[in-house]
Amino acid sequence: MNDNAGIPELDFDPYAPDVLTDPYPMHHAVREAGPIVKLKPYPTVVASARHEQVHAVLNDHVNFISGAGVGLSNFNKETPFRPKSLILEADPPLHTQTRAVLSRILSPKAVMQVRTAFAAEADALIDRCVAKGRIDGIHDLAQLYPLKVFPDAVGVGDEGRENLLIYGDLVFNSMGPRNELLAKAAARMGPVTEWIMANCARDRLRPGGFGDQIYQAADAGEITHEQAPLLVRSFLSAGVDTTINGIGNALFALANHPGEYARLHADPSLARPAFEEALRWESTAQTFFRTAARDTTIAGVPVEENSKVLCFLAAANRDPRKWPDPDRYDITRRPSGHVALGSGIHGCVGQAVARLEGELVLGALARRVKAIEVAGPPTRRLNNTLRALDTLPLELIAA
Ligand code: OVM
16 A cells, blocks of 8 residues: 555545545545555545645645646646636736736625625525425526526626536536546537637626626736636636535535524524535535645655645545544534635635625525425536535425
8 A cells, every 4th residue: 555655555536436426435545544645546646635734735836836737637748628727727926916806806895796686686596496395406596596696797698608507517527537527528518618708708798797897907907908808717617616516515414404404594694604614514626636846745745746736625624633523514613724615825716706605595595494304315416526416306394
């Protein structure tokens, strides 16, 4: 089991269908094997499933860069599947410039401006779900909400928004190996990519929306006009599938923990911490990579330049070294320090929007629904990066 430099080597493929279906046994094994490990199927990768090392890697953007890709593929050796994101797959100084623009557009203060509109949509949607009683938590709720409010806020037209789901699925699959999941997603890619890029153009974006504000930043000289459409693309890549699954996973957590749901119903102001704890407990983005920019170390163990470093975010979020009773979903835990939204200079720039969406959906639910019952077995939608449900049959008991 121990190879070069004493790094344990484990025979797990994080992208095998059975592992994607139930990653927790692998998370446990990788975490307990050591602070960093190697994985037999991916010899150029070192991986960590512990909170301390994952956090340290994410907070060292000098040694562990993003510009060579944040998936398995190393852009120093392989061509990226699409033009690189100017924020996700970028390092300072480029990242510093683009990040400044996006973080202003998505700042807590800016996000307060959309709160009223987002709240009205959450209330209306939950009313429709309560009227139905029996719902599919994914198709009737988790997908509909972000797919309405986020493109509205960016300023994208109503036509063809389902392309955002297909594109998100593709982008997150592309961060894994070239397996069957990626091939299936890529088969749907041509017209979808065209639709996405067409909707990044200034004349397609509602004046004043998040998308238009990127062009305003270009007018002001903070970024170039050539960069603007690619930055709008980041909204359309990262803004929908992530929150859909964040909300879907939170519904899954609450449906399977009736005691926690009862506490939420009794005190709907727990909506925001309940969503936060769901991010920790069942992390939407399971993994992100960095690339070693030079020979360096992790936990004192040598890591060679150009190695890909696999950060198991979801496993770090259940590391018993960091969290008491880590497998327990506890809506009053207040899990600050979780890495579901990353950490460091690349930490989720849209987190204020993501948290707002989660809070409003769970809050509306808490006020109108006394209990959520599991009405059938959920099914999974396997993705190389995202923890995603395909269906989640629920019975909503009105308050
Ligand atoms: C982007 C992008 C795409 C996927 C995820 C993400 C989590 C960003 O295109 O910038 O952040």
